[in-house]
Amino acid sequence: MTQVRTARVIGLGSYLPERILTNADLEKMVDTSDEWITTRTGIKERRISADNEASSDLAANASKQALIDAGIKADQIELIIIATVTPDMQFPSTACLVREKIGAENAAAFDLGAACAGYGYALVTAQQFIASGTYDVVLVIGVEKLSSVTDWRDRNTCVLLGDGAGAAILAPSDSGNGIMASYLNADGSMAELLKVPAGGSRRPCSCQTIEDRQHYLKMKGNELFRPAVRMMVDAAEKVLKKCGLTTRDVDCLIPHQANIRIIKAVAQRLNIPIEKVYINIEKYGNMSSASTAIGFHEAVKFGKIKKDSIVVVVGFGSGLTSSACVIKW
Ligand code: UT7
Numbered sequence: 001m002t003q004v005r006t007a008r009v010i011g012l013g014s015y016l017p018e019r020i021l022t023n024a025d026l027e028k029m030v031d032t033s034d035e036w037i038t039t040r041t042g043i044k045e046r047r048i049s050a051d052n053e054a055s056s057d058l059a060a061n062a063s064k065q066a067l068i069d070a071g072i073k074a075d076q077i078e079l080i081i082i083a084t085v086t087p088d089m090q091f092p093s094t095a096c097l098v099r100e101k102i103g104a105e106n107a108a109a110f111d112l113g114a115a116c117a118g119y120g121y122a123l124v125t126a127q128q129f130i131a132s133g134t135y136d137v138v139l140v141i142g143v144e145k146l147s148s149v150t151d152w153r154d155r156n157t158c159v160l161l162g163d164g165a166g167a168a169i170l171a172p173s174d175s176g177n178g179i180m181a182s183y184l185n186a187d188g189s190m191a192e193l194l195k196v197p198a199g200g201s202r203r204p205c206s207c208q209t210i211e212d213r214q215h216y217l218k219m220k221g222n223e224l225f226r227p228a229v230r231m232m233v234d235a236a237e238k239v240l241k242k243c244g245l246t247t248r249d250v251d252c253l254i255p256h257q258a259n260i261r262i263i264k265a266v267a268q269r270l271n272i273p274i275e276k277v278y279i280n281i282e283k284y285g286n287m288s289s290a291s292t293a294i295g296f297h298e299a300v301k302f303g304k305i306k307k308d309s310i311v312v313v314v315g316f317g318s319g320l321t322s323s324a325c326v327i328k329w
Contacts, residue, residue, distance in 0.1 A: 006173040011067060016284065018050070041160060041285075043286075047163050049145050060101035062165035082098065083121060085113060116289060119315060120323025120325055141166070141167045142294075150216065163290075177329060179327050182326075186321045186322075196216065236324050238324070251305070256315040257279070263281070278299040299311070309329045
């Protein structure tokens with residue numbers, strides 16, 4: 001039997017736009033309060049891109065950092081996979097734009113749509129190309145400019161979202177450490193709960209769709225809460241079981257950052273102490289695919305992940321999708 005190769009992360013980077021939008025700022029924009037946002041979501045502030053900054057700009061900045069961290073040049077990258085629901089345009093893919101921006105002149109490139117679970121989906125996709133021997137160096141990015149689909153009149157959603165990018169470079173492992181197991185899932189029966197209704201082939205852009213504010217993100221947050229907890233717990237348990245581990249073996253859990261109450265409920269059900277859970281929602285809000293991507297980079301940067309640490313990255317999002325990876329660092 002052919003031996004499959006283990007993929008490991010050799011470099012990480014992230015980028016957050018400079019502009020900070022605080023809960024106090026939002027109090028002036030919609031009928032909300034710092035108290036409501038803090039207690040119901042855990043968010044204190046979020047980053048908002050400049051008008052001339054698109055997802056490819058955020059992604060390119062994060063990628064340049066990951067290249068430095070990995071100690072390699074852009075022309076060594078063979079594939080770029082970008083997880084995003086906020087591409088610069090419908091096409092070309094944002095991955096092609098990033099290829100150009102960073103000078104990855106030997107790379108194939110494509111975008112992947114799995115919403116907030118997208119970073120995990122992209123890591124697993126990269127892993128497959130490495131395991132099969134197709135590529136040796138793959139750049140994975142989770143990036144969102146959610147402010148571009150935020151309805152700033154809708155208090156139900158505008159207080160939750162933020163912009164950012166996280167990048168990881170994967171290569172074959174020489175030590176055996178790396179992605180140990182993965183789990184992906186999707187349930188289209190609840191697709192209506194979180195979407196941008198217009199601007200696609202179902203409801204192309206028209207004066208009417210714009211007037212109806214259908215190009216903005218719509219979410220039934222209350223109905224998503226329980227599936228979010230259930231699907232992340234399920235994904236984490238299944239992926240750990242695949243590699244013969246239990247939640248007691250986990251040194252760092254990096255969950256999608258949709259709501260502090262969801263994160264705490266997931267940790268509690270998995271019986272993982274909250275100190276082992278990486279949380280940055282208070283600074284950045286929900287950045288969809290970028291949340292776990294940035295969380296992973298920060299957890300390494302801030303020493304929460306050390307050599308041989310067992311890390312679980314778990315995500316959940318529109319679709320509904322869920323993803324989980326166990327990584328031995
Ligand atoms: O990224 C992946 C997918 N996202 C998620 O999975 C998000 C999951 N859902 C959530 O995180 C929470 O459901 C939310 C944070 C979205 C909402 O929290 P909640 O505790 O479920 O609140 P709710 O929707 O049940 O609303 C409670 C009340 C409502 O008022 P009434 O009807 O009780 O009078 C809302 O109108 O809170 C009101 N409300 C607000 N009040 C002040 C909603 N948004 C706001 C706001 N400020 N920004």
